[in-house]
Amino acid sequence: MGEDGWITLVPASEIEDGTMLGFEIGDLHLALYHVGGQFHATDNICTHAFALLTDGWLEGHVIECPLHGGQFDVTTGAALCEPAECALKTWPVRVANGEVQVDLSSSLS
């Protein structure tokens, strides 16, 4: 991790539009989404129960948890339907030199 908290996850060319990838960084489980030409990142553990969202289904900007069908907006983290009630934490994302980076500085506090 750089001093400013940004880390590189993956070359942008390796994650097609409409797809997602999961990452484990220390104790953090992150989900990276490529939606409509934009990248977004959230926690990858559903706020309802312990399931990896990247094992679920991404349709547009909505991620559906594979365990109980809870849905979240990947652009805001907002929970969209039961049984999900709590929002996902979102992480700032940027593309620098063709690489997708996420800012984990808030995880250090």
Added chain:
Amino acid sequence: MDTRYESAPREGSVKILTGAVDCDVHPASPSKAEILPYLDPYLAESVLQRGIESIESVHYPPKAPITVREDWRGPAGAGPALERMQAHLLDGMGVGTAILNPLMGVQLLMNEDMGAGFARGLNDFIAKEWLDRDDRLRASIVVPQQNPKLAAEEIERMAADRRFVSVLLLTASELPLGKRYYWPIYEAAEKHGLPIAIHAGSMYRHGTTGLGWAGSHSQDYAANGVNFQTTLTSLIIEGVFQIHPGLKVVLSESGITWLPAYLWRLDKGWHGLRMLTPWVTKMPREVVAEHVRFTTAPFDAPRNAETVAKIVDHIGNDDLFLFSTDYPHWQFDGDHAVPDGFSDDLIRKMMIDNPRATWSRLEESA
């Protein structure tokens, strides 16, 4: 006359294209005398000692109009039946290749070994008495559906004869056909590049409808459509096509006009409950587009070209159609095998392109 349902028929019938494949045709079932030489000695002895005269499924009662069109009836026996098929269908209507789906009823037998013995005898009979006599004929391998392991063995035995181009199952089995119990059959079929032809019919282990036994043949025949929907749902949702990505299924004598509304419902149900079946990674309609085809007889629709064209548009995929007459079952009058309302493109695809894409062995010479 309600013109939504009736319109003046087109003058003349659609001509069968040169090289057309008729994807569902039925050879006459062999008599006891005809099949005996093809049975293993123990089974042949059993047939004689026990007085087994015939194995006929009530699915097609002998004198029912659906069973044989009146002008297609004639003397019993494979020889006369083949002559009639040649006169009516191959030479008469100009069908280039006919795929035989024998409906002798061996699957109905409660005894698994007897079912397997009759299946072996029937396949050998078809090879000798039908395929050897007209190189325009191909056939599905009949298997003892009572025992998937024995069924897989019969596929292994017959697959070397390249004139056998698919594996025949009946729709209404002992379990829904997507269940793991049947996966040895799909494994063997996929290994040899053989589509599974699932045909209208029943092993009569359960009532003819999902709600129990009906009281008339008209109800039983109508129930076929629902049984096909149940079968298709089972194949898709149990994950047969995930486990066997090379497998193709041909629903035969199933109809196709029920498909749009059925898929709208199944797509919706899968989408809302997909956490229950995570192995099904594609929408059911995508699975159907990739793995499932439908023969065109019967084409259950009003006799109105405009209405038929709308239904074809709802179905939305010309690749799904496989031309069939269902000979000698009575599905049309005269030579009117192709419903009014099919475009020239669709006719060409269903008669020529789609069968060759479905049955890889059709590209091989006899």
